[in-house]
Amino acid sequence: MKLLSKPNLAILGGNKVIGINQGAHFNWPKITDEIEELVIDQLHASISIYDRSSIFEAFECEFARLHNRKYALLTNSGTSAIHSMFDALNISPGDEVVCPVYTFHATISPLISLGGVPIFADVDPYGSMSLEDLVKKVGPRTRAVIVTHMWGYPCRDIEKIALFCKERDLYLLEDCSHAHGARTNTGRIVGSFGDAAAWSLQGQKTITGGEGGIVLSDRRSIYNQALLLGHYNKRPKQEIDVSDPLYKFYLTGKGQKLRAHPLAIKIAYHQLGILPTILQGRDSNAQRFRQLISEIEFLSDIMQDGSSPSWYAFGMLFDESKSNGVTRFEFCEMLHHEGLSEVDIPGSTGLLNELPLFTEPNELFPTLFGGKLPRQRDFKNALSFKDRFIKMPVWAFTDEAEIVEKYLIGFEKVCRAILEDRNFGQNLRNWRKET
Numbered sequence: 318m319k320l321l322s323k324p325n326l327a328i329l330g331g332n333k334v335i336g337i338n339q340g341a342h343f344n345w346p347k348i349t350d351e352i353e354e355l356v357i358d359q360l361h362a363s364i365s366i367y368d369r370s371s372i373f374e375a376f377e378c379e380f381a382r383l384h385n386r387k388y389a390l391l392t393n394s395g396t397s398a399i400h401s402m403f404d405a406l407n408i409s410p411g412d413e414v415v416c417p418v419y420t421f422h423a424t425i426s427p428l429i430s431l432g433g434v435p436i437f438a439d440v441d442p443y444g445s446m447s448l449e450d451l452v453k454k455v456g457p458r459t460r461a462v463i464v465t466h467m468w469g470y471p472c473r474d475i476e477k478i479a480l481f482c483k484e485r486d487l488y489l490l491e492d493c494s495h496a497h498g499a500r501t502n503t504g505r506i507v508g509s510f511g512d513a514a515a516w517s518l519q520g521q522k523t524i525t526g527g528e529g530g531i532v533l534s535d536r537r538s539i540y541n542q543a544l545l546l547g548h549y550n551k552r553p554k555q556e557i558d559v560s561d562p563l564y565k566f567y568l569t570g571k572g573q574k575l576r577a578h579p580l581a582i583k584i585a586y587h588q589l590g591i592l593p594t595i596l597q598g599r600d601s602n603a604q605r606f607r608q609l610i611s612e613i614e615f616l617s618d619i620m621q622d623g624s625s626p627s628w629y630a631f632g633m634l635f636d637e638s639k640s641n642g643v644t645r646f647e648f649c650e651m652l653h654h655e656g657l658s659e660v661d662i663p664g665s666t667g668l669l670n671e672l673p674l675f676t677e678p679n680e681l682f683p684t685l686f687g688g689k690l691p692r693q694r695d696f697k698n699a700l701s702f703k704d705r706f707i708k709m710p711v712w713a714f715t716d717e718a719e720i721v722e723k724y725l726i727g728f729e730k731v732c733r734a735i736l737e738d739r740n741f742g743q744n745l746r747n748w749r750k751e752t
């Protein structure tokens with residue numbers, strides 16, 4: 318066999334595509350002079366808003382309009398927004414909610430403090446809840462289903478799941494925290510399918526105020542309950558009808574306060590205004606990466622044709638049977654050595670079924686749970702997805718063209734080297750021993 322010469326890869330001592338003096342590769346959110354001015358304005362206008370007025374009203378109106386929903390309620394976090402949705406369904410201890418096993422924990426963790434039981438469903442090969450497994454997980458105690466549009470890719474089965482929930486008289490909730498403005502392949506915006514939907518406005522999210530969240534619904538009853546959970550006095554008094562049996566609770570609400578911060582919402586409102594620009598900028602960059610990986614046998618794309626993801630991340634699946642002996646970890650290590658430090662194998666987002674909160678909630682909430690919950694196992698698709706997944710951020714702005722170019726070059730360089738040598742993995746390990 319012909320002995321190949323050692324390729325000029327940074328992992329083997331060669332030149333890096335991106336030098337270490339480049340600075341941060343990805344800055345989110347982009348804090349412009351305009352945002353600074355807006356925050357200063359808000360600082361002088363009001364730093365606590367008691368009712369649905371000024372910046373809260375502006376954000377809620379516009380966000381509801383974008384999704385063609387009747388009611389919008391800002392909260393202090395996405396987790397609070399999700400908690401508000403569960404609380405509004407009057408979950409009783411022992412009631413079950415079906416949730417994808419592969420999502421961020423906050424999609425379902427607020428359910429536990431209500432005594433609800435998460436039932437995990439496997440995902441489709443692209444990382445979102447599958448109708449096929451959902452159907453098997455619904456039982457007599459199921460009250461609701463919650464779907465996540467993971468990494469900004471609309472759940473492929475969402476329309477079928479919505480129909481199924483309607484048929485079976487189950488509430489459908491959506492966690493859209495990755496997917497601001499994403500649309501399915503039928504052009505429908507995510508967050509417009511469920512009985513209620515929640516978004517995080519946390520620092521990393523597409524529309525962000527640093528911390529914050531929002532719930533949308535068409536149902537007055539869900540809105541009123543959410544209102545009473547996180548707000549008291551002025552806002553529920555002004556908004557809940559005097560004839561409503563819940564009206565009498567306006568002064569205290571349910572005893573919690575989950576109100577948003579006006580400075581955060583001022584920032585988020587600016588982001589909402591530039592959402593079309595953000596999505597368009599990300600999409601054109603993401604399409605270039607899609608084009609690149611379409612030529613790489615060991616990488617596959619997870620976008621559904623015709624859909625419009627929000628590109629919270631660019632996701633791809635690594636196939637170790639086609640990568641000439643290179644593992645997913647080695648592939649990412651090679652990219653990191655080239656300076657592509659934003660390429661990532663997600664650590665904290667994985668399968669939820671073994672987390673102690675979901676197996677032994679009785680230790681934290683002894684009055685709600687009589688004992689441990691039954692173990693839930695056998696999530697083949699989710700495990701396979703998690704074990705092959707690689708992500709990176711998607712740049713949105715035209716002044717980031719240079720870094721995008723370098724990432725494309727770095728990917729191409731590493732992928733070419735791997736594809737040129739059928740024994741690349743073994744050779745790489747030998748070369749690394751020598752260097």
Ligand SMILES: *Cc1c(COP(=O)(O)O)cnc(C)c1O
Nearest residue numbers: 394395396421423424494517519
């Ligand atoms: C960020 C996030 C949340 C929680 O939102 P916070 O604003 O951080 O509380 C929930 N679900 C998903 C999918 C998220 O990414």
